[in-house]
Amino acid sequence: MTPTSDVIIIGGGVIGLAIARALARDGLRVTVFERNAQPGGEASWAAAGMLAPQAEADAPGPLFDLCLRSRALYADFVAALWAETGIDAELCPAGTLLLAEEENEVAALQAKLAWQTAAGCHAEWMSPDEVQALEPLLKSAGALYLPDDWQVENRRLTQALVAATMAAQARFVCHCEGLELLVERGRVAGVEMRGERWAAPAVVNAAGSWAARMSPALLRLPARAVRPIRGQMLALRMPLLTRLRHVIRTPRAYLVPRRDGRLIVGATVEDVGYEKQVTAGGVFSLLAGALAVAPALAQAALVETWAGLRPLATDNLPIIGETDIEGLYCATGHYRNGILLTPITAEIARCLVRQLPPPCDIASFSPRRLYEADVLCSEASLPN
Ligand SMILES: Cc1cc2nc3c(=O)[nH]c(=O)nc-3n(C[C@H](O)[C@H](O)[C@H](O)COP(=O)(O)OP(=O)(O)OC[C@H]3O[C@@H](n4cnc5c(N)ncnc54)[C@H](O)[C@@H]3O)c2cc1C
Incomplete structure (x- = not known):
């Protein structure tokens, strides 16, 4: 039948x-x-x-x-899924910092601040000192703080x-x-x-x-019409006292701190078909991007690498x-x-x-x- x-x-x-x-x-x-x-x-x-x-x-x-x-x-x-299953997807409302590594990246972030506040979204400019007060590991030329861009443990x-x-x-x-x-x-x-x-x-x-x-x-x-775009990722583990609290994004990498102490570092953007290999070049570029804004991460343990395929139309x-x-x-x-x-x-x-x-x-x-x-x-x- x-x-x-x-x-x-x-x-x-x-x-x-x-x-x-x-x-x-x-x-x-x-x-x-x-x-x-x-x-x-x-x-x-x-x-x-x-x-x-x-x-x-x-x-x-x-x-x-x-x-x-x-x-x-x-x-x-997330609350409904938690109630239905007992599994907490760890929604984290700390917000996101879009970091300017160099002075010449500030103008683009401030243009984003202008159109997004005009569109009714919350966004706030932070000086380098304010960024350091919030996240002592980071060095920057300032940052755009987006309090409503959250993260979840996918x-x-x-x-x-x-x-x-x-x-x-x-x-x-x-x-x-x-x-x-x-x-x-x-x-x-x-x-x-x-x-x-x-x-x-x-x-x-x-x-x-x-x-x-x-x-x-x-x-x-x-x-x-839909094709895979590879993203390579890695996870670091830091001692408790030196952890980040916010999602950090720079033009070269992003850093996503998880509740279990892992720090996710991503991601490459590569049009290489259905190949999910992690490469030396990919890991190198992610670590270089991360260490450029948070040099103390050089002491972190590298605990995992992986890659996935984003569906792009x-x-x-x-x-x-x-x-x-x-x-x-x-x-x-x-x-x-x-x-x-x-x-x-x-x-x-x-x-x-x-x-x-x-x-x-x-x-x-x-x-x-x-x-x-x-x-x-x-x-x-x-x-x-
Ligand atoms: C490195 C990386 C970082 C990302 N970061 C973020 C992020 O921070 N925030 C965000 O919002 N998104 C992020 N994304 C994008 C997000 O992961 C994807 O857009 C999303 O997971 C797509 O979900 P999906 O269910 O369409 O695809 P998938 O999770 O790929 O699921 C598709 C499923 O279909 C199955 N399948 C395929 N063909 C068949 C078939 N013929 N028959 C039956 N089953 C089939 C596959 O096995 C697979 O399980 C990221 C993606 C990557 C790779």
Whole structure:
């Protein structure tokens, strides 16, 4: 007999998991298909967990608005997951310092301060002395303080989402290499794997960097509509008295202090395909960037290195919405902001699948915008 669900989610990263949880909690029969042995092991595990609409944005626009909306949902999202699972995703509200290493970086940060305060966001300039008083390890030419750009422990968030999705009675099918979409008479009918059919009237493609490779002939997305951008990361461990408290970002690296004493240092931005190798050059550049602003980190223990693949769409915007195939939706292309955008993406996808009005304007994120054009970005034009 063909197993039947109300909705199938392809991909068990934070995006697929949060959508699955939302729909399962609404009472729908949800099945999550994950290619790996376990969900949550790709970009969602590799990330730094910064919830940073203001630090990431160079100008206002639809993506900035979406990021702000999602950030506003975060405290309730983490609290709900904690209540559902007992797993605390360690939301940290200390805020972010955008550091100027040199005097010539100050003007760009002050321009950001101007447009973001005009947009109604909180931002504050700090002199080098004020920065040192706040974070004695740092040397700088000043910093822009963004009190509302928080961080979350994304590995714990992912664990909480898996547990909450299971608690809401969603099913998981892992090891599902070779999954294909089933489309009948112009509408989605489910998925097929190794000759076995799984029926569902709605399917959400949340396969991260692999989303455009899913049944490409049916999906009508060009192969590079979503492509992987490697980010290498490392973790340091410092003695208790010499720890940072805020997220620190410089043009060369960012530093994210975790509650367990690790300091996450990230990240490279590399267009090298699906290669997750950590390289000597990558580690060198991250350490050089970190030590330039916090020389005392030279004494820290290097405890972990890893790399992950950020899903980037050709026009740098997320891909969230209906496709031309009735019942088939996309939720991918979240690039550097997928952890941040998880709550709003889940709410949008929940509304789309349930035929409810979405909570905000999603026209800019429609998959249809990518059908015809395949505007290739060169490595030089990668958004930072
Ligand atoms: C180094 C690094 C640092 C980052 N830092 C931040 C940050 O600070 N803040 C932030 O907001 N974002 C950050 N990001 C981005 C964020 O991690 C991603 O945007 C987000 O995790 C994307 O989630 P996802 O669920 O779409 O993708 P993924 O987590 O990659 O999940 C996709 C899942 O789909 C599965 N899959 C793929 N193909 C198939 C298939 N055919 N069938 C079934 N399953 C399939 C994969 O195995 C995977 O588990 C960072 C990313 C990286 C790599």
